[in-house]
Amino acid sequence: MYRIPADLDLSPAVGESTTQIRVGRHDLHFAFGPVHFAVQSPIRLFRDGRLVASWEGGRWPPPDFYDVMDAEVRRWRIPDDRRVVLELANGIEIHLEDDADEHECFQITVEGRPSPWII
Numbered sequence: 001m002y003r004i005p006a007d008l009d010l011s012p013a014v015g016e017s018t019t020q021i022r023v024g025r026h027d028l029h030f031a032f033g034p035v036h037f038a039v040q041s042p043i044r045l046f047r048d049g050r051l052v053a054s055w056e057g058g059r060w061p062p063p064d065f066y067d068v069m070d071a072e073v074r075r076w077r078i079p080d081d082r083r084v085v086l087e088l089a090n091g092i093e094i095h096l097e098d099d100a101d102e103h104e105c106f107q108i109t110v111e112g113r114p115s116p117w118i119i
Helices: 063-068
Strands: 021-023 028-032 035-039 043-047 050-055 073-080 083-088 092-097 106-110
Touching: 043 063, 050 063, 063 092
Parallel strands: none
Antiparallel strands: 021 028, 028 035, 035 106, 043 050, 043 092, 073 083, 083 092
């Protein structure tokens, strides 16, 4: 809805891994160390440029999402103002997308930052 801000800094997630994914009825939550994600838009997992799994609200995530667990963030990038990509050490890429103009798609909270990024 609000697009990816130019000042989004996910560098505190680099070197961190997630140990828990929380599933809500219409959202998926996970954290890489001090960086917490609450996602309401589709999440896509890629390996070697090939889509291996996807999640959207109202569905349980497929087993491939276990590959996100205990995998360190190697780097992150913002390809454009609608997408965030987290590259993990095990070859998985997590793609988050601002896919709607009428509602929020995800929130990113970084510990120590006074307010979350609302996207």
